Amino acid sequence: MTSKPIQPLASSSKRWVNLICSGVLTLGLAAGCAGTGEKAGSSGENSGENAGAGKPYKLSIALRQVGDIPAKGNEVEQAIEKYTNTELAIQWIPQAAFDDKINVMIASNELPQILKVNYVPNVMNAARNGLFWELGPYLKDYPNLAAQDQRYYDNIKIDGKLFGIPNYRDIGRAAVVYRKDWFDKAGLTLPATMDDWYNVMKAFSESDPDGNGKQDSYGTMLFKNYNAGTQPVITRLAVSIGGVNRWGEDNGKFTPEFKTQPYMDVLKLFRRLYADKLINQDFAVYDVTELDKAMYDGRVGMRLNVSAQNVQSYSVAMKDTIPAAEWDIAPFAGPDGPRIAGEPGNFGFLAIPKSAVKDEAELKRVLAFLDKLMDEPMSTLQMRGIEGKHYEVVDGTKTKFTDFALFQREVKPYRDGLLNIEGYNVPEIDDTPIALKGTKMARDNVQYAVPNPALTLNSPTYNERGVELDLIIRDAETKYIMGQIDDAGFQAEVDKWAKAGGDAVVKEYESSFVELGG
């Protein structure tokens, strides 16, 4: 910063400044004006009547990103476009900020024709406020969609109405995925009681099952958010010994899980494990991806937050690095046999915003697209990939993956985001025995599933402050496990929860239960 005065401009340089200034201005104005007019989503030319034949229908979709973002115009996308006669514009939303991004999209009302959402309070509020088309009355006209188990639809209903098509998932996926070789070597069986769990955890931490000479392995590890979402570790264990799945319902009276004995028993188990250093001490800041890494390094004996089908990818991934690793699965089971926390049966759902799909004719066009996704060729594409590239046909009818890693990279994003379910309109698969076991278990174990009775009930208080209420309990659990608060301290946090709105939630669930004819 020198204090030299600005030189008077010579006439030639004046012209330059003139040019530059007007250039900058024009650019600035152009930038300011761009953006209007090219609003994503609906456009006038999509009138909907030309369903099926004619010009491809322009369809914008927002999906959750799984793995890497697929290249635009890749083979899979082209195949879908060709079969459904559409021109797809897919926006992939990163998983870490998915709900936030959806909230921003809803807040700004800039929505695509198909929007993947989770069954969370904000989305439910948006649906109640008429942001999405109600699909219940139309469902019967679409054979593939109508053919699915009613429970999938019931579990995403909002005030008894259907506002989307679920990304179908098996309800009974909860399973312990474990290192069979570790159990065999130590002469242990899968735990059933809390004492069993303690002993297995102790054995795996102290006996050096991976044989690297260091005490760096764990029976299982916790991570931040260990009890959030649809695969909560504490709840799953509590259910296995007779507890409830998030909420207990008895004669119309509702009790949250953390006021039940089995749940507290599980918390006490982890508190003991933490005190004896048999569980990772930094779990409150430990990321789940770090846990994956530790597992692939052969330091983890059991996974409690995944699903039965994961056993296949773990086996494949560790085949070369740790050949001795042998993975197996079993349902969560207590002293009285298998008892698992039922999942909601979806991986979010696909909603159709009214702001992007203006009239009924266009709605029908979008629904026809979704229905077509479950036709045999499309189901096969989503779940098996492209013949000759990802899979081959063996024994005349069965399919077999030829390049599973390539499938995971190129096809999985579509399989996870769109509509398909194993066993419907898709050829049988010929796979490793453990992979088949995983698929079968996820399907069959629905018989052991304990549902969450409050799943589709309406509580205005929970809608408004659910995140905070959950946070109070989540934090209290973590502090309890870490020994920072005792039973009285935990009780105090539960009282805080009750006062902050928990009591109101209970009351609202109870009346909503009556209303919906519980």
Place this chain on the structure above:
Amino acid sequence: MNAQIRTTGSSSSRPGGSTLGKERVSRRSEWLRELIKDKWMYAMLLPGVFFFIIFKYVPMYGVIIAFQDYQPFQGVLGSSWAGLKHFERFFSEPQFWQLFRNTLLLAIYNIVFFFPLPIVLALMLNEVRVERFKRFVQTMIYIPHFVSWVVVVGVFYIILTTEGGIINEMLFALTGHKIAFLLEPSWFRTIIMSQSIWKEVGWGTIIFLAALSGVDVQLYEAARMDGANRLRQLWHITLPAIRSTIVILLILRLGTFLDSGFEHIFLMLAPTNRDVGEVFDTYVYVKGLTQAQYSYSAAVGLFKSFIGLILVLGANWMAKKFGQEGVY
């Protein structure tokens, strides 16, 4: 900074004396004449002016949602009015004082521990006579500024974790105990401040170094003639020379007094340190984004900005009172 202000003042030559009679008319035409004379100068200002109008002033109308029950599908104009409801709710929230305390403490720590450091560092660098060494150090301390918070927090996690983090392994070898730096509430502010200092202190020296380079060398020569040593020169020449820069930066800093740096705090929050770590910024996030209470979180944000405005006005007034130049 001052140099610039002075420059613009002196560059406009004022024709004196002859127009005294028709003063009003001439002042008007003088203004116009200058505008025309320096039109390209003013033209260069325009992109900046447009930037502020389009990106800073126009979006401000959005704050009216703080006084509404904003519904996205009804838009800003269609939503119903709610008066001061959201502010009343915020002030009566049991969490309010905790948030206020956490935010205020971090802000004070920032002013007390962080703000002076770039000045000290700049003064030290200014005393370095080996040019190459000085350049090297400058470059090295600028680099952390370009590292994103996610990476900084990740690096600190690896260093500080109790599961094989290098600090804790050393502690364990020496004392037999580990300290859960990342979970312990009592360590939260210390770590937040250390991270801020590590990342930003070098970058903060830039303006001070620029101000220092503008100090007249003759002053030092004269002082040396009078027998002043290094410390005396620092005290009587260097510091007074950059005093106004320090004051202006302090005032500007106060404007963002309550900005705790959302990204940074959010990444460092853990279940065990939320009692000391939750600040207005993270609260706005939880309310506005995860729970979609747009109006309420807008009210909280507006309150925060309001405090910032008061602080800036207050500090500016104080600065002028003590004979310093303010920001306006």
